[in-house]
Amino acid sequence: MPDIDLAGPGAARRLTGYLVRPDGEGPWPGVVLVHEAFGLDPVQRGLAETMAGLGYLTLAVDLFSNGGARRCLVSTFRSLVSGKGPALDDIATGREYLRSSPECTGKVGIIGFCMGGGFALLTAPDFDASAPNYGFLPRDESVLENACPIVASYGGKDVSLRGAAAKLEATLTKAGVPHDVKEYPGAGHSFLNGGESGPKIMRPLLRVAGMGPEPVAAADAWARIDAFFTEHLAAPAR
Template sequence: MAFPERIDLSQLSAPHGGSPRLTGHLARPEGSGPWPGVVVVHEALGVDDVMLRQTQHLARMGYLALMPDLFTHGGTRRCLVPTMRAALSGHGRAYRDIEAARTHLAQHPASTGATGIIGFCMGGAFALMTAASGDFQAASVNYGILPKQMDEVLKNACPVVASYGGRDRMLKGSAARLDAALARAGVVHDVKEYAQAGHSFLNDADVGPRPLRPLFRVSGMGPHPESAAQAWQRIESFFATHLKQQPSPG
């Protein structure tokens, strides 16, 4: 299967308050479809080969997978801080860019119209914040920061599958808090913490500047293949139920 195709989403983002320039990376399954779509929201370090392979993995699972590059207009250094702030505010340019990607998938001739969202790290926060937007039929939250007003954010949320690492010092206790909040909201959910995993454990390789990678490892950040395999199995099963087996929206 080829690496995801680079596409231009600017015409869907710019007129609606999104990025003036927006690049997306689209991976499609083999065959003729139609398939459900999944918007992929990347980590705080941006689009790299690891995130492209995650997108490709979703295509192998049977989804049109589209990852918008939220740092297209301005680059990682200029966009990282405002995008992280937007992730927890629930509004801003990045949300318009995610909507542009969702619209592209919904309009794609090979789409069933059903669409999910999956996010990693920073992207996990976006996936959680958009779960109640009414635009997605399922959300996968992977080591995403939790919003302060969680009960308010999760009202009427779509089904959520979430994965956290027990060795993730930045997000200690997040899995239990999210599980309780989703239960209070009456949202269908599957939340699991993997005791031996840390932050970014779903990645298949170390990321970030090479000199800093040993520091990341010491902080508990990086791949944990056994936990990742189990988490992907849960995501695949959850998405199959809520995206593949449900009637297409409206």
């Protein structure tokens, strides 16, 4: 399926996305997918297809549309840290694209992986359900006080996010946000990926660091995401 133009004619910035429709007839609940730091590569597109297979009109927004990862990565992480900037605007554009689509019920969730998991937490107040996967917690955790329901997954072997699952659990419990947070002891970072991602030259190093697929944990995490999104996105918003 070809990418779609989300920016429209005459836009100052380029923005594309990968839209995947479920089988059958809509309308369907929508899901914005936010990719990991390596970009919207075939592995991340595969995750969008998995989400569509669960029955969601899925739009993977390419945060690196306007120049590629080399040019956009720093500014995108700057948006993640500051809570403002083009990356947040791009995610909002994707959300409104789905909400305005006749193929969508009007209910829209967000799912993110790695860097995208951080954005799924940061923008949780703007969606109907959120699934951050191994995402960094917002610097200002008060944004989670008004968050939508959250289903989050972390790997116990992910040294970059040690303690994040427990901290998120405590924050959401205190805020009274419906949630399901789980840490998988045998999994590391990027365990939901269906294959190895990132530049080929880096993949041996990523494997040594314990990053990559872990099918058993991934199957359980997908089942939890499916059940949680069914509960919180099934009721039509229109």
